Amino acid sequence: MKTDLEVNTSPIPEELLQRVEARGINRRDFIKFCTATTAALALPVSFIPTVAQAVEDKRPPVIWVEYQSCSGDSEAFLRGNQPTAGELILDLISLEYSDVVMAASGHQAEEAKHQAMEKYKGQYILVVEGSIPTGADGAYCTIAGESAMVDCKKLVQNAAATICVGSCSSFGGIPAAAPNPTNAVSVSSLVPGAAIINLPGCPVNATNLTATIVHFMTFGKLPAVDRLGRPKFAYGKRIHDNCERRGHFDAGQYAEAFGDVAHRQGHCLYKLGCKGPESFHNCPTVRYNEGISWPVMAGHGCIGCSEPGFWDTMSPFYRRLPKVPGFGIEDTADKIGIGLAAATAVAFGVHGVASCFRKGDAMEEDKVVKED
Amino acid sequence: MLKIYYVWELPVRICHWINVLSVIMLSITGFFIGSPFITAPETSMYVMGWMRFLHFAFAYLFTVSVAARIIWMFIGNHHASWKAFIPWVTAEGRQNFIKMFRYYTFTGKKITYEVGHNPVAATAYLGIFALFIFQIISGFAMYGQFEPGGFWNGLLGGINVLVGNQWLRLLHHGVMWLLAGFIINHIYSGWLMDLKMRNGTMSGIFSGYRYIEPEDL
Ligand code: HEM
Ligand code: HEM
Ligand code: SF4
Numbered sequence: 154m155k156t157d158l159e160v161n162t163s164p165i166p167e168e169l170l171q172r173v174e175a176r177g178i179n180r181r182d183f184i185k186f187c188t189a190t191t192a193a194l195a196l197p198v199s200f201i202p203t204v205a206q207a208v209e210d211k212r213p214p215v216i217w218v219e220y221q222s223c224s225g226d227s228e229a230f231l232r233g234n235q236p237t238a239g240e241l242i243l244d245l246i247s248l249e250y251s252d253v254v255m256a257a258s259g260h261q262a263e264e265a266k267h268q269a270m271e272k273y274k275g276q277y278i279l280v281v282e283g284s285i286p287t288g289a290d291g292a293y294c295t296i297a298g299e300s301a302m303v304d305c306k307k308l309v310q311n312a313a314a315t316i317c318v319g320s321c322s323s324f325g326g327i328p329a330a331a332p333n334p335t336n337a338v339s340v341s342s343l344v345p346g347a348a349i350i351n352l353p354g355c356p357v358n359a360t361n362l363t364a365t366i367v368h369f370m371t372f373g374k375l376p377a378v379d380r381l382g383r384p385k386f387a388y389g390k391r392i393h394d395n396c397e398r399r400g401h402f403d404a405g406q407y408a409e410a411f412g413d414v415a416h417r418q419g420h421c422l423y424k425l426g427c428k429g430p431e432s433f434h435n436c437p438t439v440r441y442n443e444g445i446s447w448p449v450m451a452g453h454g455c456i457g458c459s460e461p462g463f464w465d466t467m468s469p470f471y472r473r474l475p476k477v478p479g480f481g482i483e484d485t486a487d488k489i490g491i492g493l494a495a496a497t498a499v500a501f502g503v504h505g506v507a508s509c510f511r512k513g514d515a516m517e518e519d520k521v522v523k524e525d
Numbered sequence: 526m527l528k529i530y531y532v533w534e535l536p537v538r539i540c541h542w543i544n545v546l547s548v549i550m551l552s553i554t555g556f557f558i559g560s561p562f563i564t565a566p567e568t569s570m571y572v573m574g575w576m577r578f579l580h581f582a583f584a585y586l587f588t589v590s591v592a593a594r595i596i597w598m599f600i601g602n603h604h605a606s607w608k609a610f611i612p613w614v615t616a617e618g619r620q621n622f623i624k625m626f627r628y629y630t631f632t633g634k635k636i637t638y639e640v641g642h643n644p645v646a647a648t649a650y651l652g653i654f655a656l657f658i659f660q661i662i663s664g665f666a667m668y669g670q671f672e673p674g675g676f677w678n679g680l681l682g683g684i685n686v687l688v689g690n691q692w693l694r695l696l697h698h699g700v701m702w703l704l705a706g707f708i709i710n711h712i713y714s715g716w717l718m719d720l721k722m723r724n725g726t727m728s729g730i731f732s733g734y735r736y737i738e739p740e741d742l
């Protein structure tokens with residue numbers, strides 16, 4: 154007699170699952186992976202077999218490079234509990250080069266990268282982490298004697314598609330924050346017009362990266378993007394519009410300080426500078442670390458890390474609006490505004506008093522009828 | 526002999542007062558959106574929800590009114606015309622502008638006597654209409670973000686990318702204070718001219734009529 158566990162109730166054909174198992178991948182994990190990824194891509198359930206098929210028989214070569222980065226995106230991708238999407242995808246792709254996880258080092262590693270680029274010209278997926286410094290002819294970041302500028306351009310131009318992970322490669326991120334000493338730029342500004350997709354975030358959400366790769370494997374092209382080159386399936390909705398604290402926002406219940414009663418009761422973090430109303434990302438629905446939590450759930454406002462120039466435009470992180478350029482840090486837009494209104498009122502008040510004492514400037518003086 | 530002129534036609538007056546109401550309501554609700562000073566005791570309340578609803582409702586009213594006034598600039602009388610807002614393109618307008626400016630700064634004695642706007646006021650209104658349009662565009666660009674790919678986002682979403690979401694908010698917020706400064710100035714100047722010109726400046730925006738001594742023109 155067959156137990157429930159042995160009956161294949163998934164939409165994925167049995168023989169496909171058996172092939173997966175033969176490769177040493179647990180079938181349950183595989184079904185979960187295909188289902189979750191199809192859902193992340195906002196595809197209908199009927200696409201699960203298509204996704205499974207593509208994921209199973211294509212093993213796309215991937216080159217993962219890092220420039221001015223903190224490796225946070227690599228970390229985010231590899232960390233998590235068992236079995237992670239990241240771990241599974243490593244079995245399904247062919248990672249040819251990655252600074253963080255490869256065993257080779259030095260010339261050997263560079264050689265592997267070069268060979269992969271030549272061998273899979275026009276076929277490999279390039280993943281870029283970190284921004285590219287263009288100051289001083291690219292001297293701020295060199296790999297094996299070659300500047301990041303040259304290296305990145307070459308890799309992008311020979312790739313089938315480039316995926317920028319994290320805000321640094323997508324928009325310049327932290328290295329490009331004012332005063333941007335190294336003149337760091339994003340991949341799309343270094344190589345305009347190439348097939349590039351941006352997955353900003355600090356760090357990137359591993360689920361979104363996996364889904365983007367799977368989309369490319371399934372359909373042979375990158376998913377539809379918004380104006381900033383971000384896939385719509387992941388960046389198509391505002392944090393604020395999917396936030397679990399939104400009810401408190403609409404009601405008018407806000408935490409005023411970390412640890413106050415409202416904060417402990419889970420009220421909205423708007424007044425603590427939450428940038429959810431200005432940021433597009435699927436954090437509230439997908440969350441981080443295998444769906445355990447995300448910043449707002451943990452009690453900290455969103456800092457808008459997936460928006461361009463977030464370090465400069467979303468700060469001060471604990472205030473709602475940016476600092477008014479040219480004024481001190483304590484001068485909020487409202488303080489300056491009230492000052493302006495008060496100054497106007499005083500100026501015209503004085504003008505008014507002076508005008509009242511002015512003689513002989515009124516019109517039609519001679520026509521004023523004097524009644525007794 | 527004093528003559529009675531019909532200066533501000535009905536559409537001009539209606540638009541003016543709808544704009545006044547909208548700007549006041551938009552400023553109050555906008556200020557609240559910026560720094561919500563009421564804390565709701567119950568989660569079932571809808572304080573911010575209503576404030577935002579009012580902001581958006583008056584935003585639509587305001588937009589229709591400003592658009593109507595702009596259309597009227599091409600239909601109405603010459604005081605309502607768009608040409609009235611750029612008085613300094615003619616030599617006479619420039620002269621009157623300087624004369625009026627000198628009056629305000631206590632360096633000249635005479636007021637320029639006009640049937641419609643005086644040139645300094647007209648210039649201020651040009652700036653105000655620019656700020657109105659700025660608020661409408663920036664406002665709807667922010668508004669459209671609730672539905673990426675929707676009508677407003679499709680139309681104005683590029684502005685968010687160009688300016689950046691946070692700067693756009695700061696500018697939208699800052700312009701509220703510029704408008705507040707204008708209102709103080711505007712009511713004061715209206716009062717002053719009512720006092721000095723004796724031609725019904727203030728009542729004119731209610732009735733449409735002004736009392737002009739043709740000899741003074
Ligand atoms: C005279 C005109 C207006 C004034 C004085 C005004 C004022 C304000 C202020 C002070 C804020 C708060 C900004 C902040 O601190 O974040 C705001 C927010 C906003 N305004 Fe306006 N506004 C005006 C017109 C409009 C118009 C025409 C629209 C068009 C829909 C609009 C849409 C918005 C939106 C969408 C927000 C953000 C609301 C949110 O975060 O939920 N505003 N406005
Ligand atoms: C939110 C407040 C206000 C705004 C934004 C505003 C704006 C304007 C604008 C744009 C005009 C030009 C009218 C046109 O040609 O369409 C105007 C004219 C005028 N407004 Fe206002 N207004 C405001 C409040 C008031 C108030 C409270 C009063 C009177 C108590 C007033 C009295 C007048 C008068 C008398 C004129 C005619 C000006 C002239 O003769 O040059 N306004 N206003
Ligand atoms: S985007 Fe954030 S996590 Fe990624 S490299 Fe830059 S700083 Fe590190």
Ligand code: SF4
Pocket residue numbers: 392393394396397398399400402420421422423427428429430449454455
């Ligand atoms: S916590 Fe932030 S994202 Fe959530 S409702 Fe409040 S302001 Fe919006």
